[in-house]
Amino acid sequence: xRTADSDQSDAFKQQAAVHALSLLKDGMRLGLGTGxxxxxxxxxxxxxxxxxxxxxxxxxTSEATRIRAERLxxxxxxxxxxxxxxxxxxxxxxxxxxxxxxxxxxxxxxREKIVATASERMVVIVDASKRVDRxxxxxxxxxxxxxxxxxxxxxVAVLAAEAGCEGxxxxxxxxxxxxxxxDGGNLILDCAFGRIEDPEALDEALKLVPGVVENGLFLGxxxxxxxxxxGGIVTLDRDSTDEDG
Numbered sequence: 001x002r003t004a005d006s007d008q009s010d011a012f013k014q015q016a017a018v019h020a021l022s023l024l025k026d027g028m029r030l031g032l033g034t035g036x037x038x039x040x041x042x043x044x045x046x047x048x049x050x051x052x053x054x055x056x057x058x059x060x061t062s063e064a065t066r067i068r069a070e071r072l073x074x075x076x077x078x079x080x081x082x083x084x085x086x087x088x089x090x091x092x093x094x095x096x097x098x099x100x101x102x103x104x105x106x107x108x109x110x111r112e113k114i115v116a117t118a119s120e121r122m123v124v125i126v127d128a129s130k131r132v133d134r135x136x137x138x139x140x141x142x143x144x145x146x147x148x149x150x151x152x153x154x155x156v157a158v159l160a161a162e163a164g165c166e167g168x169x170x171x172x173x174x175x176x177x178x179x180x181x182x183d184g185g186n187l188i189l190d191c192a193f194g195r196i197e198d199p200e201a202l203d204e205a206l207k208l209v210p211g212v213v214e215n216g217l218f219l220g221x222x223x224x225x226x227x228x229x230x231g232g233i234v235t236l237d238r239d240s241t242d243e244d245g
Contacts, residue, residue: 089123143214224238
């Protein structure tokens with residue numbers, strides 16, 4: 001059942017996605033993100049290409065995005081064929097004023113991070129509810145291999161605690177109540193740490209766990225954020241101060 005708040009959130013997501021269209025240039029190699037806001041952007045890109053003949057070569061960050069983009073008639077590639085991208089546009093579950101992100105709510109954090117870091121620029125599009133003073137309200141997704149899951153979860157808890165983060169760590173399930181399997185064939189642990197006082201320390205700690213493939217902290221990756229809310233569009237840019245759109 002939809003509510004007025006969810007309708008408003010959808011409207012803000014759409015506004016952020018529309019604003020990001022101004023970044024597109026003919027001949028661009030474009031990374032396409034995953035999630036509800038990124039899906040709106042993909043739809044708009046498909047419409048723009050159809051209406052104007054804009055030439056883009058797109059690399060999707062998930063199978064869901066690939067299917068969506070393919071249905072829209074977008075020209076697709078992979079990082080194997082196109083290892084360097086001009087721009088990636090993606091959503092986020094949280095972002096702070098230093099353009100640090102939590103991503104992975106859609107289960108595609110590994111591919112999203114690979115595509116984002118293969119891009120000259122990463123731009124995040126979100127509604128204003130995703131902007132926080134301190135990361136951690138949204139549980140941090142950690143992608144892990146299935147082998148040794150219990151041991152891996154224990155080690156994640158131990159090393160996260162050493163980095164100042166404690167909370168429930170649960171295995172993500174799909175709609176059928178089975179462990180959710182990512183496009184890479186891995187599992188996801190959702191870590192409800194609350195406030196993450198030192199994201200960099202937590203990121204480094206999680207990298208020490210052999211069973212961890214990747215985590216949802218995107219640090220030093222995003223170059224710009226487009227945030228839509230009741231006051232209109234606000235942009236955060238790594239190379240400048242906040243500016244109203």
